[in-house]
Amino acid sequence: MDINWTTFGIQLVAFLLLLWLLKRYAFGPLLGIMEQRKQLVQDQLANAENSRKQASQHLEEQKQALQQARKEAFDIIEQARSTSSKQADDIIAVAKNEASRLKDDAVKDIESEKNKAIAALRGEVGGMSVKIASKIIEKQIDEKSQEQLVDQYLKEVSSK
Amino acid sequence: MEHISPVVHKWGLDFDFAAITMILVTSIIVLVLALLAVRGASVDKPTKMQNFLEWVIEFVINIIGTTMDVKKGRPYLILGLSLIMYIFVGNMLGLPFGIVTEAHHGATLFGLELDLKGEEEAHLAWWKSPTADVAVTAALTIIVVLLTHIEGMRRNTKHYFKHYFEPYIPFLPLNLIKEVSKPLSLALRLYGNIFAGEVMIGVIVSGLGWVGIIPLVVWQGFSVFVGAIQAFVFVMLTMVYMSQSIIHEEKH
Numbered sequence: 311m312d313i314n315w316t317t318f319g320i321q322l323v324a325f326l327l328l329l330w331l332l333k334r335y336a337f338g339p340l341l342g343i344m345e346q347r348k349q350l351v352q353d354q355l356a357n358a359e360n361s362r363k364q365a366s367q368h369l370e371e372q373k374q375a376l377q378q379a380r381k382e383a384f385d386i387i388e389q390a391r392s393t394s395s396k397q398a399d400d401i402i403a404v405a406k407n408e409a410s411r412l413k414d415d416a417v418k419d420i421e422s423e424k425n426k427a428i429a430a431l432r433g434e435v436g437g438m439s440v441k442i443a444s445k446i447i448e449k450q451i452d453e454k455s456q457e458q459l460v461d462q463y464l465k466e467v468s469s470k
Numbered sequence: 471m472e473h474i475s476p477v478v479h480k481w482g483l484d485f486d487f488a489a490i491t492m493i494l495v496t497s498i499i500v501l502v503l504a505l506l507a508v509r510g511a512s513v514d515k516p517t518k519m520q521n522f523l524e525w526v527i528e529f530v531i532n533i534i535g536t537t538m539d540v541k542k543g544r545p546y547l548i549l550g551l552s553l554i555m556y557i558f559v560g561n562m563l564g565l566p567f568g569i570v571t572e573a574h575h576g577a578t579l580f581g582l583e584l585d586l587k588g589e590e591e592a593h594l595a596w597w598k599s600p601t602a603d604v605a606v607t608a609a610l611t612i613i614v615v616l617l618t619h620i621e622g623m624r625r626n627t628k629h630y631f632k633h634y635f636e637p638y639i640p641f642l643p644l645n646l647i648k649e650v651s652k653p654l655s656l657a658l659r660l661y662g663n664i665f666a667g668e669v670m671i672g673v674i675v676s677g678l679g680w681v682g683i684i685p686l687v688v689w690q691g692f693s694v695f696v697g698a699i700q701a702f703v704f705v706m707l708t709m710v711y712m713s714q715s716i717i718h719e720e721k722h
Binding site for chain 1: 520523608
């Protein structure tokens, strides 16, 4: 087996030239592109991770906001309930007061009316009894006693 | 009749035109493949060829990764890529056909007389795998082995010179034989496999004639397999030698 040293030298130079050309024009740029892609993928992964974190954070916030809103709604309902019951109590109390006042007024009115009526009745009865008495007296008193009576009145008047 | 190479003598050199042609053809094919892959290459929308070449790159990175730390082996990635593509394409080129011409004494090429080895008449083979020539594989091997020694001296200086005398000084001859056997085995393995494949194809074609079509197809399929394996093995061994040279293994 003999080596053709010319072929050997040509191959040596050719391969080194090929190596240089490939490095310069093919593999260099392609490896750069692969590196860029790696970078891109890493960036996107980081972005995705960030987005995920943000999303979970937002979710947490939303949950808390929902909880807050629920609590507030509950409070409002509770407050409304207590206000309404208080108002109802107030209304009832006011109505009761009013009613008792009205009743008292009515009682007072009745009382005063009764008194008035009694007073009026008393006057009436007095007058009537005077009239009845005067009528009875008119029938029964004679001239003499009438005169005597007149005298008596006159006396009384004059003595004053 | 045996096929011989078309060789002419000039300036005291022997120009083997079959080898030169095949070296050029293989280099151009590899270069065109690579340039096609890079043309229109993009980060987010790789073309088909780009995908293919990136797959090859990943493949070679994996080979490097099996022998050493990928970061340390990174500088040899382009060497490995060029080697595997060149050797694979070279191995495949000799398979599909051959060009053989008949030449008589006194035939010339580019005005130079062809060397027919003293015969009156010879069959010249113009088309073959470049890797079926021992000079070609030897050149590739020398590049690789020289590089391993240079890198060993440069990046692993102390251990590089020490390892010739390990484990004891009298082991120097053994270590030297080991260093010599590396390029020999690397060059001869590739050459032997591919050359044998081509010889076998020649034997089947010339010996069996039309009957040989079926064994020829079978043998060519096997040769494709062998060619791929040999390209892989060459690059694998390159990286193994490189890692042995540049990495100082800590003793436990």
